[in-house]
Amino acid sequence: IRTGVHPHEFTEANIARMTEQMRRAGWGYDWSRELATSHPDYYRWTQWLFLRFLEKGLAFKKTAPVNWCPSCQTVLANEQVKDGGCERCGTQVEQRDMDQWFFRMSAYAQRLLDNHARLEGKWPEAVLKLQKEWIGRSEGARVEFEVAETGDPVPVFTTRPDTLWGVTFMSLAPEHPLVEKLVRGTEHEERVMAAVREMRAAGTSEKDLAEREKVGVFTGFHVINPVNGEKVPLWVANFALMTYGTGAVMAVPAHDQRDFEFARKYGIPIKVVIEPREGRLDPETMTEAYVDPGVMVASGPFDGRLNTEAMGDVISWLEEHGHGRREINYKLRDWLISRQRYWGAPIPIVYCDACGVVPVPEEELPVLLPTDVQFHEGGGNPLATSESFVHTSCPSCGGPARRETDTMDTFVDSSWYFLRYCDPHNDRAPFGEAALRHWMPVDQYIGGIEHATMHLIYARFFTMVLHDLGLLDFDEPFDRLFCQGMVCKTAYYCPEHKYLREDEVIDGRREGDVIVDGKCAHCGTPVESEMTKISKSKFNIVDPDAMMDRFG
Ligand SMILES: [Zn+2]
Ligand SMILES: [Zn+2]
Ligand SMILES: [Zn+2]
Structure with missing residues (x-):
């Protein structure tokens, strides 16, 4: 909405650009295993896994008070609310009652704790401590x-x-x-x-x-x-x-x-x-x-x-x-996975007046993201605007039915991508047994400590469930974990226009790399600045191209 570019084009362009930067920097990846969680040949299996969760009663729908970001027009998981604000845009989060899909993560609270014994000495103590507090027994x-x-x-x-x-x-x-x-x-x-x-x-x-x-x-x-x-x-x-x-x-x-x-x-x-x-x-x-x-x-x-x-x-x-x-x-809650966002894997569910909630049959996967959707600020769920997507027939009785228009939290995609890397071109299953036996669990995982109570809990939970479904013969995904430091840089924020790029901050003076006493280019309000982890959503990243041009 901000740039007027379709998320598909935006994502593909970014992938191409970042791939080129990584190649230029000489990083040694096996590019034959490249995958994108937004491609249908990946999210087909995310949807397939959702159906397995559903069969086991580990995916369910309920009305619950949820965190709602009025600016992004979507719900947020507890893990995505930071200091009462939306993790993405910083807007104050409200509480609303809504009908939403959840994964039954609370059922795994004790196991998530118990398995810590096997990670001690191999994972940073700080991560285990954060998880322990988050699980809150x-x-x-x-x-x-x-x-x-x-x-x-x-x-x-x-x-x-x-x-x-x-x-x-x-x-x-x-x-x-x-x-x-x-x-x-x-x-x-x-x-x-x-x-x-x-x-x-x-x-x-x-x-x-x-x-x-x-x-x-x-x-x-x-x-x-x-x-x-x-x-x-x-x-x-x-x-x-x-x-x-x-x-x-x-x-x-x-x-x-x-x-x-x-x-x-x-x-x-x-x-x-x-x-x-x-x-x-x-x-x-x-x-x-x-x-x-x-x-x-x-x-x-x-x-x-x-x-x-x-x-x-x-x-x-x-x-x-x-x-x-x-x-x-336990403080650990069930994982709210419904998002009223376009850019995610559609939840493979159909609602029929006669049959109720009907899972999309496996052979009809993937449920593709439609392209005829309208995006506008405050417009609610874009998928609901696609007639061709919403109206379908019931897989059970053949009568008219409506598709679920919520998509899955993108953290669902990233909860199993490491398994797909083992066997990225498999079109009969999300991953094959022999490939997993060779590669998994991950010997050495590297990531920031900010993942402690999000990705690192979600991925552990997912692995345990897949183990219990008989799909894996191990139940912890990452043998060793290393948390690298975080690279921080000043970010600029206008109460009205949220995070700003540096070229959107005017009339300030430079002190080293920092702009002091700047104003918002859109409204003239003095901007607030904070030293924070570099991230795309805060526009405080350092462009590697410029660095490589300068330093080789
Ligand atoms: Zn938001
Ligand atoms: Zn039906
Ligand atoms: Zn402004």
């Missing part, structure tokens, strides 16, 4: 609260069952379905829903929330704490995440700093249930939460126990009394 308990006024169950997940007796309020995520159900038609509806709308508009990605001011609204309802029968207020708060745990968070202000600040701000009581061994805590005068180990008090059968030692017993007690059970939670 935590052990704890699921505890069954219920709404005092209506009896609706409100399960919570907590890693601190030892503090259950100190719960003084509970928070629901703004998207939690119970919020609307409870307040609808009550005196609280207007006030609560107005606050909820405001919280939702601000977005609820995890990174955002770490920095954002914690706000909430009292629903007018209460929940009963099953361990002591206490009735505590039920709030909606912007720090409760629908995508983590159950979307409801129990709050123990005396022993959690975030809850403490929230309670002080809104005048919610604070109840101490863990005391230091020496001295007493006074909820009236505490200036911060007490988070160190200590002795349990006001905690029924556990009074006098060390909280760190009682944790397991508390969970057993919950189970015995039917108040909850042991549970492990």
